[in-house]
Amino acid sequence: MELLTDKKEHVVKHGSKVDKVELEAAKKRVAASLDGWKKKKRLCMNVIDTMLEDCPMSKQELLEKFQIVTDEEEGVTFPKFP
DSSP: HHHHHHHHHHHHOOOOOOOHHHHHHHHHHHHHHHHHHHHHHHHHHHHHHHHHTTTSSEEEEEEEHOOOOOOHHHHHOOOOOO
């Protein structure tokens, strides 16, 4: 934690420039993370939908039974990223 605080202080005092290569690499990492999030969400929802095919419960009842909280219930959305 101390290292992060030191870095923050250095940036505040001296400023920091991020070169284009570093910025593009960061954008690619964020995009890959978002893609992974979307893929995992889709797979999870597919499993839930498959379980519902032979289940007399509603989707909401099934989610509650297994204590699954969806992104929508928590107000989480996929960020827009350029």
